[in-house]
Amino acid sequence: MARQLGTVSRRALLRGAVAAGISTTGAVAARPIRAAADPVQRVAVFGGGVAGLTAAHELAERGFEVTLYERRALGGKARSIAVPGSGRDGRPDLPGEHGFRFFPGFYRHIPDTMRRIPFPGNANGVWDNLVAAPEARFARTGSEDTIVPMGRAGKPWATVDDFRQTVGSVISTSMRIPMSDAAYFANRLLVFNTSCDARRFGEWENLAWRDFVGARGRSTEFRVLLSRTLTTLLVAAKDDLASTRTIGAMGEQFLGNPLEIGNDGPLDRVLNGPTSEAWIDPWVARLRDLGVRFETAEVRGLDVDGHRISGARLADGRSVDADHYVLAVPVEVARHLWTPEILAVRPELAAMDRLTVDWMTGIQFYLRRPAAIARGHTAYIDSPWSLTSIAQNQFWPRTPLPGRGDGSVLDCLSVDISNWNTPGILSGKTAKQCTAQEISREVWAQLQAHLKGHAELRDDDLHSWFLDSGISWDAAGNSANADPLLINTVGSWAARPVTHGALENLFLAGDYVRTGVDLATMEGACEAARTAVNALLDVAGSNAERCRVFSLYRAVELEPMRQLDTARYAAGQPNMFDVPV
Template identity: 50%
Template structure:
């Protein structure tokens, strides 16, 4: 590809953000090339376990972590609807299936709850949402003062102005916002730690209340039936690449997008305020340079650092701030079972697991006969588990996951699952079910030598990190940023955020190019109109340096001078 026509674009990175930008730009007549070193779809792609398929069956499927599509996702489903799929009037969105239940599993099954989150049930009440948290209540199931205080925290966030969210809650940890100090272990486990570790793989002590509060707000509106009428939780009907990424890549090819796999950007060449070329490294020692009129950098945040010293910071010195962003591990482990084991019709959150486990039984949602399609003919189900805490000692070996061997990680996860799912009378999981397992190969060195590493770490939104995150537009006249770390309405490292960033990069490029076409829609999160006036009042209070009108100390603490109740805290 050669620049000069004003229509050529190189997209660096073929994850969700990069593929989104490529699709939006190709639809508007640009000549797009996407270069990707590892695999189309990035962290969203699925893979397989080599050599496990026999008798004409496919190899057993694996994922970096299970996929789910919450009801507040709007931009990503719009993209999926526009990816053609034979026999589906809604494109690959037609491959989504509702997950109508959510199980909060507890040790020994004592106090577990199953929440009906199906669309057919209709709107729910805030009281139902609170009970669905899975917090162990009194004998009569009454809401105790801690759960009521958690309701207060959510109401405070939902009625906070945009100014307070960015000015105060962005700088306040979720731990402090929820007043975890002095609360019971049960409250901290379910309402504080559980809200971060099992969803965004971040410690409550460092994750911002702006991020966690916004995520729970979006989920809550979905469960309340507010916003678009779509299921609160959806999953795919096949492995991610089969159901979504592969059809997407074929569609891009039909649009004329040039897709180059196996090439990694090594350096940007910058002249003045413009990028004039990108040096790529391919298989072995092969190198080449590409040039274009426009560049979209859609690399993961953990790959940005190496490029900063190789042209990226020269293009825009402000991008050096991204070096302050932090990542953590959220890793997928698949258990292949010899019998169908649908623990529940949806996701399971293991509230008492030290490693912050979540899982889903996949075969029940897939449109194929698992046993006849995958493996050696004896595997009937895949229990897909996400491990979100790698620094907490486990219950079997007393070691954090980072210090375990791969086999010890697997045994420890199995032990934590059975601790929650077995009560001494019922055994949901037992050794006879286990055919084999597969732990994400992006985690390296668990068996030594040296410390364990993760090639697919996930951005976590620590307090104050919003200021470190770039916008889609940069100081370079022809360089734009995309990725789940780029500022967008979904303030969380998700596929929705990656998709929104690809759309934002498209729009910034269109403005720079003087393109007269319709911009890509970056969907805003739902806001309740009846709370608008309260937000306006709060904006005025915040400008005066006063606390939120509903913000009160927790009932277990009468401390004064708490930083949570001051805009300067």
């Protein structure tokens, strides 16, 4: 009896503390939330990436009893991955990762969560571990590179001509493309920004980005930078396949908002240390404080009884019984769980088979001297594998790299490979056809081809490298990727499900769910999880405060034109600015 009373008291204590805004770790207070009504309801969360951790966080703050099941490692694609055996003489292993972290200023959900994760010495929790990356570099093989300040750009505008001039000037200056091309692209962005929702979903969702921007008739720089590079770097997609609605919405944030209006912070932010140390580990600790239980397990099946999930089956043979089930696994995992019984109740889930995934994965190069490339991200414009990178140590004052590995590593150049399907410059093979060693040599060569002068990478700079452990090879040498990325192809919105449907106690929380962010990102995963929790609160009859859900920025000055476009679209007319420029 004493043990049972102790458990109940702790649970009640945690709910009361969170409801009052009191931190149970003494570092930062949680946002005040009314506790859910008793009896306590049990929730099983499957998947421990950003979506799963977000769902567990929001539910635990509201007094639910949460158990999270993760098959591999908490944090998912966002976690750090220690380089096995790299530590010497008591030093920790070097930090690797699936890909470098990037927190654009328009992210709102992730920062809101970060403020509720305590971190020693930080008034705003983990959020204070975000630091600005003040510049970006666009590196080229055959011409001079461009370094772009990542601060506010342009001036306030009140007219359409001001918009064109401001955005066009920013694009022309930062991308080094002819002003005529920049003005043309600014007008295409204006067309999208003044389009009503009905046109965005009915027309632009079904049009490829390359066709929308008219890339075929523009300069080489235009085609490379504003058509191909923008899509590949953002979503690992091809401009002839990517949905204009998705890419346009991202352009609305990055290029149509030079004044950072509505942003949470600067345009480009990174963490001040390895991801797990600066964010994921403190997050897990916070969830444990809130009473969340973690189990290493993989979901293999969901049992159905009428319009409810009656239980879940794990790979180790165990079964899970809960009141509610949150599925926060990736799309390629979720769609393998849809049995005829599930599809009989939610037939729309069958459309998920049409969703496309591809590879966007990282490799880290550990260097014997600090990289002098950029104080932020670098895009390698002419690289066949669509590479981007960031030199990490300059942003890690709290956890410098010389204190790790064998003590001789002074920097980590973290590189994302966004195109695994185009032949490289050494062997003529695609990344998917290469061995790990070949991938390392190819990426290094493509970097070297772009970087000259003080930014040059010399072979003797290279200490070692680490390729994301999610990439593997079978006995025949065929490669596989355990962590592919959802690609927003033309018309794919129709195949994406909403978070909750006819299965009363099943809630979907992956980044493939329909969200406002509409991109396979940490932000999209966080928003999807919040939407799932809100639906669960409705089903559970909870009186707890609903999760905050933020909208993407839209220029208020253009709202009257979007209203006019509603009538034009209904009448079958083009957008008023969709004319030759």
